[in-house]
Amino acid sequence: MTRGARALVLCPDIKALRYDLDAPERLAEAEGLALAIGIEVVHSAILPVRKMQPNTLFGSGQVQNIAVWCEQHAAELVIVDGALTPIQQRNLEDRLKRKVIDRTGLILEIFGERAATAEGRLQVELAHLDYQQSRLVRSWTHLERQRGGFGFLGGPGETQIEADRRMIRQRMGRLRRELEQVRKTRKLHRERRGRAPWPVIALVGYTNAGKSTLFNRLTGAEVMAEDLLFATLDPTMRAIRLPGVEKAILSDTVGFISDLPTQLVAAFRATLEEVTGADIICHVRDVANPSHAAQKKQVMEVLADLGVVDKDTGESVIPILEVWNKSDLLDTDSLEELRQAADGHEAVILSAATGEGVAALEDRLAALLTGPAQEVSFVLPVSDGRRLAWLHAHGEILAEEDAGESEAGPLRRVTVRLNPKELGQFSSL
Numbered sequence: 369m370t371r372g373a374r375a376l377v378l379c380p381d382i383k384a385l386r387y388d389l390d391a392p393e394r395l396a397e398a399e400g401l402a403l404a405i406g407i408e409v410v411h412s413a414i415l416p417v418r419k420m421q422p423n424t425l426f427g428s429g430q431v432q433n434i435a436v437w438c439e440q441h442a443a444e445l446v447i448v449d450g451a452l453t454p455i456q457q458r459n460l461e462d463r464l465k466r467k468v469i470d471r472t473g474l475i476l477e478i479f480g481e482r483a484a485t486a487e488g489r490l491q492v493e494l495a496h497l498d499y500q501q502s503r504l505v506r507s508w509t510h511l512e513r514q515r516g517g518f519g520f521l522g523g524p525g526e527t528q529i530e531a532d533r534r535m536i537r538q539r540m541g542r543l544r545r546e547l548e549q550v551r552k553t554r555k556l557h558r559e560r561r562g563r564a565p566w567p568v569i570a571l572v573g574y575t576n577a578g579k580s581t582l583f584n585r586l587t588g589a590e591v592m593a594e595d596l597l598f599a600t601l602d603p604t605m606r607a608i609r610l611p612g613v614e615k616a617i618l619s620d621t622v623g624f625i626s627d628l629p630t631q632l633v634a635a636f637r638a639t640l641e642e643v644t645g646a647d648i649i650c651h652v653r654d655v656a657n658p659s660h661a662a663q664k665k666q667v668m669e670v671l672a673d674l675g676v677v678d679k680d681t682g683e684s685v686i687p688i689l690e691v692w693n694k695s696d697l698l699d700t701d702s703l704e705e706l707r708q709a710a711d712g713h714e715a716v717i718l719s720a721a722t723g724e725g726v727a728a729l730e731d732r733l734a735a736l737l738t739g740p741a742q743e744v745s746f747v748l749p750v751s752d753g754r755r756l757a758w759l760h761a762h763g764e765i766l767a768e769e770d771a772g773e774s775e776a777g778p779l780r781r782v783t784v785r786l787n788p789k790e791l792g793q794f795s796s797l
Contacts, residue, residue, distance in 0.1 A: 373444045377402055378412070381416045383418050413437070422453075423455060425452060446466050448471070476495060568616070570642060571652055573623060575624065577693060578693040578720045610733055622640070640674055643671070643676060644686075651689070655706060656695075671688075689732060689736065690714075692710060694719060696719035696721055746782050755797055
């Protein structure tokens with residue numbers, strides 16, 4: 369897709385469907401998605417749809433209006449913030465004489481441009497092919513107008529379409545095998561980190577909530593952090609220090625979004641599974657956004673799909689700390705109301721952009737990591753230098769004394785404070 373293309377953004381408000389976000393909020397989000405890939409939005413509109421038309425989604429009068437808007441604003445592209453069937457997409461393009469993409473196609477374009485790692489590109493390509501194979505029902509002249517994706521689509525004809533379907537299926541099979549290897553490798557890495565003494569903190573949240581800005585603030589890194597949807601796609605990890613915690617691993621993850629295409633949920637599962645290995649999840653919320661409550665619902669649904677949150681009870685198997693970000697964008701009255709609400713939620717209010725409140729977050733994270741520590745005593749041979757050194761390096765030594773002799777030689781009694789994870793790690797030494 370050409371950067372800088374002039375586009376109409378249309379938000380169908382379908383009467384038969386229930387939405388978490390209001391139509392104006394959905395339209396604003398769709399415009400943000402378009403801007404995120406460098407598209408120039410020349411006109412946008414909410415179109416009420418009382419009855420979905422199987423051929424075009426919109427009614428004939430609405431399609432005529434869209435055609436007029438395309439001419440008036442010299443639009444090259446029409447973006448529909450919803451799911452279009454292949455037939456609807458083809459018919460709209462035939463009538464409007466413009467390229468038409470739906471929400472899934474737009475998000476795939478963004479992901480395709482932003483994926484920076486080999487793994488990210490594998491995931492995007494798999495999602496794109498999954499989406500593309502359902503669109504091989506149209507005439508070949510249309511396919512030549514469509515974004516080719518990965519360069520293997522050939523000449524016209526039904527036989528060629530069948531050949532392309534087979535090639536797509538074969539390529540998808542290879543990609544799935546490669547991603548399965550990625551998943552296994554990630555699992556091994558998580559298990560290795562689980563044996564290491566360092567706790568893992570995962571940042572999750574709706575796209576553009578400020579996760580990468582907070583990540584940079586806490587780590588001093590320079591991860592891409594812009595006021596764009598899906599500025600971060602590939603997971604990034606850095607070591608940080610917290611009060612009383614020598615080292616922790618902070619992980620920045622892909623942002624969530626409402627109505628994330630199923631192809632992308634499946635493709636990015638390997639990346640999202642990083643969250644399941646965390647000791648603490650920081651749910652970063654943009655409290656300056658009027659829709660932040662609905663955005664929270666979307667994030668919790670994704671966490672439930674990953675098995676982190678119980679779908680019935682809403683309880684989390686991993687501690688979740690809410691981080692209410694972008695407080696610098698609120699007026700005094702709104703900020704005071706937020707502070708009162710935060711007390712009941714045990715949330716941390718901060719501005720990742722200015723740094724205000726970040727120290728309080730570090731203190732809270734340190735308390736969560738060290739809070740459940742318990743006092744335990746071990747009697748070890750003095751010759752067991754490796755385990756004694758581990759206790760001194762990772763625990764808080766409360767007392768140490770001689771404990772007599774054994775066949776292995778002199779013994780030492782060490783009383784130490786360890787949290788459950790450290791205790792498990794020591795037991796496995």
